[in-house]
Amino acid sequence: MRQGSVESIVAGPTESWQRADPGAVQAIVEGRHGDPFAVLGMHGGGDQPLVVRTFQPGARTVRVLMDERLVTELERTHPAGFFEGPIPRHRERFAYRLRVGWSDGDRDIEDPYRFPPVLGDMDVYLLAEGTHLRLYEKLGAHPRELEGVSGTSFAVWAPNASRVSVIGDFNGWDGRRHPMRKRVEAGVWEIFLPGVEPGALYKFELLGPSGELLPQKADPFAFATERPPSTASVVHGLVDWRFEDAAWLARRRAGDHRMKPISIYECHVGSWRRVPAEGNRQLTWRELADTLVPYVAEMGFTHLELLPISEHPFEGSWGYQPIGLFAPSSRFGSPADFACFVDRCHQAGIGILLDWVPGHFPTDIHGLGRFDGTALYEHEDPRLGFHQDWSTFIYNFGRREVANFLWSNALFWLDRFHVDGLRVDAVASMLYLDYSRKPGEWIPNIHGGRENLEAIHFLRRLNELAYGEYPGIVTVAEESTAWPAVSRPVYLGGLGFGFKWNMGWMHDTLRYMSKEPIHRKHHMNDLTFGLMYAWSENFVLPLSHDEVVHGKGSLINKMPGDVWQKAANLRAYFAFMWTYPGKKLLFMGGEFGQWREWNHDSSLDWHLLDEGPYHKGLQSLVRDLNRLYREASALHELDCEPGGFEWIDCSDIEHSVIAYLRKSRDPDRFVVVVCNFTPVPRHGYRIGVPHTGLYRERVNTDAGEYGGSGVGNAGGVEAEPVASHGRPASLCLTLPPLATLILEPAASSPG
Template sequence: MSKKKQATNPETPEFKNVEPFSLLTDFDISLFKSGRHYRLYEKLGSHVLENQGILGTYFGVWAPNAASVSVFGDFNGWNSESHQLMPRWDGSGIWEGWVANVGNGHVYKYFINSNIGGQKLEKGDPFALRWEESPKTASIVWDTWYEWKDEEWMKTRKTANSLSAPCSVYEVHLGSWKRDPQDNDRRLTYREIADTLVPYVKEMGFTHVEFMPIMQHPYEPSWGYQITGYFAASSRFGTPQDFMYLVEQLHQNGIGVILDWVPSHYPNDAHGIYRFDGSALYEHEDPRQGYHPDWKSYIFNYGRYEVRSFLISNALFWLDRFHADGLRVDAVASMLYRDYSRNDGEWIPNVFGGRENLEVISLFKELNEEIYKSFPDVQTIAEESTAFPGVSRPTFLGGLGFGMKWMMGWMNDTLRYFSKDPMYRKWHQNDLTFSTVYAFSENFMLPLSHDEVVYGKHSLLNKMPGDEWQKFANLRLLFSYMFTHPGSKLLFMGGEFGQSEEWNFLKSLDWHLLNYDSHKGINLLVQDLNKVYRAEPALFDKQFSPEGFDWLDTSDTNNCVVYYRRKGLNEEVMVLLNLTPLPQKNYRVGVPKNKQYVEILNSDDVKYWGAGNVNSSLKTEAIKAHGFEQSIELTLPPLGAVIIK
């Protein structure tokens, strides 16, 4: 028996079985049943193999409550009786078999006769590497063989993905970033997207792209967060190899790839893993633990060992086969708490009577330990919105082991502050400064994500108060504050040029807006902020450490001016924000060194569609201010940010 890299459709398949064999060893079964099989995708699912000189496909599926399981598809006229799988003798609940002359491209499902109520179920393969495009629901025999050409990136990515490196993430929804200019109803393919997305992200200066879930999902309005095919790239945009090409092109241009990963819930589509063998196999039987009231979906049984093997294997699969540089884990808070979005009586306490989901806590620790053991040069990022302690702290210190955590508090406070009319801001300075009270309790990523520009929340631009000029000035000020605040950064597509309308997943971004100076100015500012962020070690060397940040002045509430310093290993920059539309002339600030200072970015520059209140020269004088022996005078632009060095 030998594994083939690739197989093609046989022209005239012969439907015959030869001597059966298994990909699973006793050790595999032991690992699977103990929840510690982390490469389950190498064993279960469909695999094209030679057996006794004949090419065919091995099928393996977990269905312990089935009376019988068969594989049927286009190779046998969808006959659910002709190709029966055999149950393993070891009580694992795995059914397996090998079918001659079946290869890549053949379409199939499993036909399951359940022991529970005599149910007859037609299910896709939980480990399928490719699926038919929705609304069709069958799995496709395929492989993940690809001749990668990103060796240089893979060898050196530990530097780009380091916590002490700049990390500026561009969040992308593939179906709506850009569509066919001649036909908005036609999505671009993975390869077509690569031709335009890669040069754009490189020009903008982002260090990473984060893709909203690209795993197979039947319901497009879920944006990918209701997954049925956990091991397959969405067939809407092409083959798995087409997606690999997109990842490769990003890597060849020095851009990392982060994938959204959704272990929190899944839908009840008939062809999916919900009640897979007629029982609550992957989910809890009790809806108080197995049903998610917010998303009307189903929750994995995190305490079941076989399910833990499935989930950890899935996370590693995308890092292994698709060269992903990180996973952003969705809805972590909903997993950590048993009472999340539930009223009294709608949830079950843990064994100690508490609300924490102990099985999830142990799963995350095990998951992160295995990821960083196998792929030490990647990052895991938690979308976690509560004060759960130690999310991004090592497991040996009692943490969950994630590399970073989304800073949801910063996002909420900052957007609330910037939405206020500037005349009222002086009474709400705490919304702007409070984040630094806890900014170093975790390794925080500052997110301005897709969730903030849908469902009536308005685009980032239209969250800003004032007339048209003030809206754009406020947005430039917001981005300047974000890029100089401690932590890594994430910006959802469209925000970087001031998309006017809310995000609509059914159509392309409004790229025509770049023809207007106001929107082009936002775009140029984000480019330059990325340049400054990546060029100034003071902005990233210690981005997760209190040693890297000082408030120099938060007392000037009447003028709504704040002044702070970012420090690296050997360098520092100072940042001033004027949060009102009134320019401040001859504004004096203390500086730490008796040297010449220069303005390295001013958000009011005319090239950004600003008013041009820039500082051409900054003379240091022996006048004490802000605790320093010397100071400078400068102009603070209206609704503007100034970065000096």
């Protein structure tokens, strides 16, 4: 804002001019006018005298400047601060500024109401149609330059509001100061505010359809926010980060993810590691880039999956009740910090998956609920629009603008932050209209069924867009029912996801492992049943955060027996998991056997790695399993095809021993897996194999380096020409107690 003397003041008589309608003026000063651009700014021209009108509450004087020349002083026609007046000797509109006199002096400002619309006609058309794939480039707050003036453009969808204003620390949070222009074709309100810079705090103030004042709303498209519990949006604009991951993105596009090794470390970044010496604070994205990224790389995981990082008001929701879908949580730094973190992951050879929550949103008053005084993002009827389990609102997937909002958000993370995929939360709750509802508490679809047809279309289109716009990414469904073809292409009638969590496998096998070994022979079906449907979907085997919270205990504490047996059971189970068909997912802390349940308010118990051999040994095993899984094509190449698995023996129920082959497309490359789920060592145990020769013991979970007893086969066994299990050769093995062996023909193993 500029101050200074004026070069000249144009004086003299002016033509007659018409003052603004008193009713319109009263509506402006009371903050009730729904079309402020029809009143404020410059009007007239040509045959009509030019008139400037402005509302400056508390101002003493307002003058109009052209360049540095003062062309007129406006008259205060309403005591609340409404000023207006003609522009003498001018017929053509021009760029002007206002010199506003306050009690502490004059300040020069740009008038927001002299600027043209922010959104182009095509943007408005696509917004109304619900097909604008880059909504985040238009809605929200965008620092920019308009007609040579720097400021910020704001745009928000609120079709049923009678007035929408931008409020913030730049206008005293006064909703009368900056009411917005409504683009009636799309129900979007917009304005350009000169002088508003990045870092400014803001919200939207809305009047509902009947003129009622609504709770102040955060920007649904905010790219940054105040740190919770504060709730204001922060002017930021789209992240500007110069990624150095071109080589990674090129590798990502190559090949079929179903044939690649995918081993995922699931992480809640706020509790992976904390800084006790500084008030138990969370690490920042930059600190996580220096610590978490090298740890995940050294452990051999291919991907890092982050629990939702979109801004969320309640820490205890773990991010699953987000409000700022376009804002990386301010708890960990700026959007640029998060972009840096992703870039560092890619440079370390690690993919990033984000947990994404399109199924529901929280009821916090500054959020999306009844955003413009109506059920805008949600359904009006609670039988469709309210989630009883989580006390949240359910998106109205059948409303094109809502679906467009969510599709655009998914593409935003893939586009602006180069993330490698999305794990979509709670898909089952989206697919079924009667999900967790009793009879009479839900509304059937148009065919009388329980399927949510709008959600099905939404998910299919989501996957079409994600894979079509960003080849090489993956989408993963957390879907817990028997819904068919979740991970089959849309053109084949599927939902189009790349993978689906195998919740059945997780529940069955954990139930089996929780049994005392003496009882396991009665429950072998829990281990083997999963092979009946293992290739009906492209599966991820999840040992996720959900299994170590809410009284379920940690993974190691689910295992029976004393400390040694618990560790041995978990080691055997991990090796079984890493050799079972399907991609892998393990929640943080499980890799070293944390005893207590996960607590989002504290760090993992890293000190356990210095206490005895079991935790360090378990961590070493997971590292070695990941390396073998990536190295041996037989363990990942045919994860999603029945040709990649073959039973050797699943009938030794009495001894609780199973044996199987994992195979690659190359018939000479396979591994032999034998699991002994009892604490009894077994000597001279014969297993049929495809051919004779030396079989190297690639992993023995009872090895001393893993904290085991050291029982095994001295690193390898020579297969004998003795037929067994329908095969021409066999291995005579020593099976360690509570252990899994992974063996590979020496001819096909490296080195």
